[in-house]
Amino acid sequence: MAEPRERPYSQFNFIVDLGIDGHDPETTLGGFQEVSGLGMEITVAEYRNGSERDNAPRKITGIYKVPDVTLKRGVVGMLELYAWLDEVRNGSQNQLRTVTIQLKSEDHETTAMTWRLAGARPIKYTGPTLSGAGTDIAIEELVLACERIEVL
Numbered sequence: 041m042a043e044p045r046e047r048p049y050s051q052f053n054f055i056v057d058l059g060i061d062g063h064d065p066e067t068t069l070g071g072f073q074e075v076s077g078l079g080m081e082i083t084v085a086e087y088r089n090g091s092e093r094d095n096a097p098r099k100i101t102g103i104y105k106v107p108d109v110t111l112k113r114g115v116v117g118m119l120e121l122y123a124w125l126d127e128v129r130n131g132s133q134n135q136l137r138t139v140t141i142q143l144k145s146e147d148h149e150t151t152a153m154t155w156r157l158a159g160a161r162p163i164k165y166t167g168p169t170l171s172g173a174g175t176d177i178a179i180e181e182l183v184l185a186c187e188r189i190e191v192l
Contacts, residue, residue: 049152053144059137074112078155081105108183115178125162159187
């Protein structure tokens, strides 16, 4: 991890490693254009004894929730993501992966921050919008549900 600094890192230098055996994370398989949804929310339960002098309830830390993470990339014709999605759809219980997202510094060498998504599985795939009159790049979207997000 890089040293803290006063100037924030740019958001456009990142690498996604989908945890697929034998693949280099810097190849087009992990060449995503956008990652969104990285976060975590801790719920709080309110509780107050009936005999307490203060009318305000106590806040008790509850469970945490991890939002779904969305990955977007240009269609490159690689079928590894579809194979993973298909295995999960067909009921395979061995398809949970650890997905790693690294924010890189401007030199593309130093890792500024890393997010690790444990127990990740694809839950939604959206193909590109196709138009004969369009000039945009065909973008596909993969949504991952994960059990835990760790910031390293």
